[in-house]
Amino acid sequence: MKKSILLSFSLVFISLPVLFAQDSEVLDSEAIIALIDNYSKARELQDTVLLKEILMPNIDQLVSSGEWRMGLQAAIEGMQRSSNTNQGKRTLKVDRIKFLSKEVAVADARYVIESENGNIRKMWSTFLLVLTDQGWKISGIRNMLPAGQ
Numbered sequence: 001m002k003k004s005i006l007l008s009f010s011l012v013f014i015s016l017p018v019l020f021a022q023d024s025e026v027l028d029s030e031a032i033i034a035l036i037d038n039y040s041k042a043r044e045l046q047d048t049v050l051l052k053e054i055l056m057p058n059i060d061q062l063v064s065s066g067e068w069r070m071g072l073q074a075a076i077e078g079m080q081r082s083s084n085t086n087q088g089k090r091t092l093k094v095d096r097i098k099f100l101s102k103e104v105a106v107a108d109a110r111y112v113i114e115s116e117n118g119n120i121r122k123m124w125s126t127f128l129l130v131l132t133d134q135g136w137k138i139s140g141i142r143n144m145l146p147a148g149q
Contacts, residue, residue: 024102028136033094035054035129035138036138039051044090048076056137059138061075092110093110095108104129104131107126108126110125125144
């Protein structure tokens, strides 16, 4: 009887950290999805104030044309230029999130641009994310246009 009770308590104490870690990842996943939604809105509205809040100062971005944008100012200027050049409705839908640690994650998203003339550009975006004192922020972005698209 005592062994059974002791075993039960042991299993509870071993399971608790796992359950809390799972709950934490769910909350972090929700926060990351909201962050990427805010990124999408900021891009659509060309809201530089919001971009500065959600991007790390040392952000780097590799876009599908092969252009590297290094640093916050270069990234924001490039995003504005790209939004003006490639006009259309942008949709980012997070497909998966991988946590590398409690403070670092990678999120892969389907990235679609529907132009006003009906052309649809289907790409992938990978976001490198860091948990800061202010919450999750974007540290890097990699856009890819699959061959044949």
